[in-house]
Amino acid sequence: MRDDVQNEMVPLADRFSLSPEEASALTGIGTTRIREAAASGDLQARKHGTRTIILPDDLKAWLKSLPKVAKKQPPQQPQVEAETQ
Numbered sequence: 725m726r727d728d729v730q731n732e733m734v735p736l737a738d739r740f741s742l743s744p745e746e747a748s749a750l751t752g753i754g755t756t757r758i759r760e761a762a763a764s765g766d767l768q769a770r771k772h773g774t775r776t777i778i779l780p781d782d783l784k785a786w787l788k789s790l791p792k793v794a795k796k797q798p799p800q801q802p803q804v805e806a807e808t809q
Contacts, residue, residue, distance in 0.1 A: 741777045761786060
């Protein structure tokens with residue numbers, strides 16, 4: 725079976741493994757950043773011949789390891805000192 729036909733049969737979210745491009749499509753994170761994370765070891769990836777394979781659980785673990793957005797503090801009003809006479 726041709727790869728392009730086989731890929732169309734299984735929805736992206738149901739795959740056992742993902743390419744960096746598919747991981748990018750699922751997460752909205754750029755392919756370059758996905759590949760950089762895999763190369764650095766932050767995102768666990770595997771090789772099958774020349775193909776880079778990312779398991780969905782590894783992708784989820786990497787996403788969960790990303791830093792959380794800090795809650796912004798409202799800007800403080802400058803304090804005006806009372807004039808003494």
